[in-house]
Amino acid sequence: MSDGGVRGGDLAAGAPLAGVRxxxxxxxxxxPITRYLAELGATVDRIVADDDTRELDGFDHRAAHAGKRRATGEDAALIAAAHAVVEDGTLDTEVLRAGRPALVTMTVSDFGHGHAMSDWQGSDAILHALSGELCRSGIRGEAPLLLPLGIAYQCAASQGAYVLVTTLYRALRTGVGDHIDFSALEGAVQALDPGFGIGGSATMGRPATLLSRDRPVRGYQYPIIPCADGHVRICLLAARQWQGMFGWMGEPAAFADPSFARTSVRYKSPELIPAIAAFFADKTRAELEEQGQAHGVPIAALATLEEAIEAPHFVARGTFRRDGDVMLPAGVVTIDGRRAVGAPSSSSPPPPVPDAPARDGVRDDALPFAGLRVIDLGVIVVGAETSRLFADGGADVVKIESRTFPDGNRQSYLPYDLSVSFAAGHRNKRSLGLDLRTPAGKALFLDMVARADVVLSNFKPGTMESLGFDRDTLAQANPRLVMVESSAFGATGPWSRRMGYGPLVRAATGLTDLWRYPGDPQGYSDSITIYPDHVAARIGAIAAVALLIRRLRSGAGGHAEVAQAEVMLAHFAADVARASAGADRAGPPDRPWGVYRAAGDDAWCVVSVRNDADWHALAAILGLDDDDRFATRAGRAMHGDLLDRLVADWMAGQEADAAMHLLQQAGVPAATMLRIGELPGFAFYRDRGFFREERHPYLDEPVVNESYHARSNAGAPVATRPAPLAGEDSAQVLADWLGLDADAIGRLVDEDVVQPTDPAVYDLIRDTRSAAARGK
Incomplete structure (x- = not known):
């Protein structure tokens, strides 16, 4: 097999992208898009001029470009040796690609190219408003709350890195490159918390379009409770977790009714949270964490970012590294048991651009993962999303399911194990019902592993080992296997065995502390956000694809581990650097910068001033262009409160959509706050063809999904196979993967080793839909 022109030393044990330019x-x-590839070993050369006014400064610059090289040679020579070029409109990608069929190019911008909004101006706040995230952030009756600065762009960059490495993998397999038109807004709407994507199990699969137009009530869903030295958050989702809480409190008679095992009953109880608060009041955060873990109660202390950086768990894991006078995240992925921190230094000349592809049996026009077999052991959001990315890209993804331990996302508002949310997160997959606790089930699983390319899982650390499927066992069954494991806090360190949910990860890493209203100590506002689940899935997929690229050259597989907490901390890399240097956290770039109420029912418009040019354009609209108080950034900061009032007064008389268009036409970043249901009809998404509506054979509601992960010249849309019922494809999968005949499969079904969909489920679906039709 050709090595695709990417050469290195001991590839099986080296950085996955070593030799990639x-x-x-x-x-x-x-x-940060290319920083992820640099961490995985690619050589990334920056050719941006030092004096460019649009370049990042200070701590942001160091965080975004960690692991990259400042170009010292001729730009043309660097590009001639590159496998991929990522730019923001300063280079002519058509010229670059001429005569270079395997070259991958990516142009990045806020809104993409080729449509009426291509010249609109963006900011982190604009991405929140137009992605549907802002409408879910805040507290009922209050203004929507902008998320901590930088999250939207960071999530978009993670999506961009995934698209880039996936396109590079396809080019190395087929010899055919591509040009990607990457939009930050499309990246954010997919990777931050997609309103039409899969949600957490607590939602029972209900679509986000059913949410109230207002923000959630204070303290909704994942309570934050004061204690002796701060606050803690609890996540009581399962009945066994409630039983642990009930026992920990001494089994108070007021909550002994068995109905409290149901989440809905606990949410509605006006007495429960005050009783828990009284029980917690005299205990410290550390005591509550220790006792809660002992009783099986998912709990985490609310930490500041500064406390998280110094937490013994992250110190033990080596989450941060020193870079001169500051600390920075040490890379978000562990490869083969070692932290991925970049390519080794080498004086050897750069490898040539591939002139012959690896060509492992795929057509030139194939989807990037065509021909790959992926075993999906994932659960809830991270597991669903990681494998769906492979399924959308053409891989045969088989979700292993069990009646005894069903995926929490199988919980549904319907009486059968399917929902709009599950359908969105599991399209293009097949489901195999298999009892992995039986010897026969274990043997079947290892037979499948021997034929697989990738195995994905996101159990609590130690679960795979307890099943007998540790890393060495799987690698022995298939030395070419790529394995990716994801967990809340990682497989090592003092917190590795903690029960981890997104809300607890946000609390422990300092995000929850940052995500609250100024001046309101109890104004925590991240309660219904699914973060960092979707973006952690992208990081896991990036690691898997990088290992597949290494396998093209070495023939050997590998193992990657992703800690969701570290993904989040990497998004705050610049703030980690500031905190370690004793500097203040960065505020908005300029004033005004915020969410302003517009005319209409709970209508809001975001306005972002980034620089003097933005201010002068806004001042002309407001009639303030002659007011010397606001002529400079220092003056706008000094009179910021007054300036906000003036903008608010003007906005109150404007329709949000009209204000957005007026300001954008003047070059001022502005955006109306879109609700989830408004996204498909918004001009940007409609003109780009981003959303599509799919019909599922077992659902009455339409399933809305993205049409592509990023627009490109290849233009191949993702596939549209409906998400399966649990075990629905069991017989076909065993026939396709293992060559088992109907008699052999029948015996395994009789022994309950293989668990196809119960025929009664189809009857239940028919009866439920018939009853719904009669009700209409």
């Missing part, structure tokens, strides 16, 4: 000509907040 990337040219980075991106300025601004999407610069």
């Amino acid at each position: 990337i040219v980075d000509a991106v300025r601004g907040p999407l610069s």
Whole structure:
């Protein structure tokens, strides 16, 4: 097999992308796209001029470009040796690609190209408003709350890195490159918390379009409770977790009714949270964490970012590294048991651009993962999303399911194990019902592993080992296997065995503390957000694809581990650097910068001033262009409260959509706050063809999904196979993967080793839909 022109030393044990050459000509907040590839061993050369006014400064610059090289040679020579070029409109990608059929190019911008909004101006706040995230952030009766600065762009950059490495993998397999038109808004709407994507199990699969137009009530869903030295958050989702809480409190008679085992009953009880608060009041955060873990109660102390950096768990894991006078995240992925921190230094000349592809049996026009077999052991959101990315890309993804331990996302508002949310997160997969606790089930699983390319899981650390499927066992069954494991806090360190949910990860890493209203100590506002689940899935997929690229050259597989807490901390890399240097956290770039109420029912418009040019354009609209108080950034900061009032007074008389268009036409970043249901009809998404509506054979509601992960010249849309019922494809999968005949499969079904969909489920679906039709 050809090595695709990417050469290195001991590839089986080395950095997955060692030898891959990337040219980075991106300025601004999407610069971290290539940092992910640099961490995995790619050589990333930056050719951006030092004096460019759009370049990042200070701590943001160091965080975005960690692991990259400042170009010292001729730009043309660097590009001639590159496998991929990422730029922001300063280079002519058509010229670059001429005569270079395997070259991958990516142009990044806020809104993409080729439509009426291509010239609109973006900011982190604009991405929140137009992605549907802002409408879910805050507290009922209050203004929507902008998320901590930088999250939207960071999530978009993670999506961009996934698209880039996936396109590079396809080019190395087929010899055919591509040009990607990457939009930050499309990246954010997919990777931050997609309103039409899969949600957490607590939602029972209900679509986000059913949410109230207002924000959630204070303290909704994942309570934050004061204690002796701060606050803690609890996540009581399962009945066994409630039983642990009930026992920990001494089994108070007021809550002994068995109905409290149901989440809905606990949410509605006006007495429960005050009783828990009284029980917690005299205990410290550390005591509550220790006792809660002992009783099986998912709990985490609310930490500040500064406390998280110094937490013994992250110190033990080596989450941070020193870079001169500051600390930075040490990379978000562990490869083969070692932290991925970049390519080894080498004086050897750069490898040539591949002139012959690896060509492992795929057509030139194939989807990137065509021909790959993926075993999906994932659960809830991270597991669903990681494998769906492979399924959308053409892989045969088989979800292993068990009646005894069903995926929490199988919980549904319907009486059968399917929902709009599950359908969105599991499209293009097949389901195999298999009891992995039986000897026969274990043997079947290992037979499948021997034929697989990738195995994905996101259990609590130790679960795979307890099943007998540790890393060495799987690698022995298939030395070419790529394995990716994801967990809340990682497989090592003092917190490795903690029960981890997204809300607890956010609390422990300092995000919850940052995500609250100024001046309101109890104004925590991240209660219904699914973060970092979707973006952690992208990081896991990036690691898997990088290992597949290494396998093209070495023939050997590998193992990657992702800690969701570290993904989140990497998004705050610049703030980690500031905190370690004793500097203040960065505020908004300029004033005004915020959410302003517009005319209409709970209508809001975001306005972002980034620089003097933005201010002068806004001042002309407001009639303030002659007011010397606001002429400079220092003056706008000094009179910021007054300036906000003036903008608010003007906005109150404007329709949000009209204000957005007026300001954007003047070059001022502005955006109306979109609700989830408004996204498909918004001009940007409609003109780009981003959303599509799919019909599922077992659902009455339409399933809305993205049409592509990023627009490109290849233009191949993702596939549209409906998500399966549990065990629905069992017989076909065993026939396709293992060659088992009907008699052999029948015996396994009789022994309950293989668990196809119960025929009664189809009757239940028919009866439920018939009853719904009669009700209409």
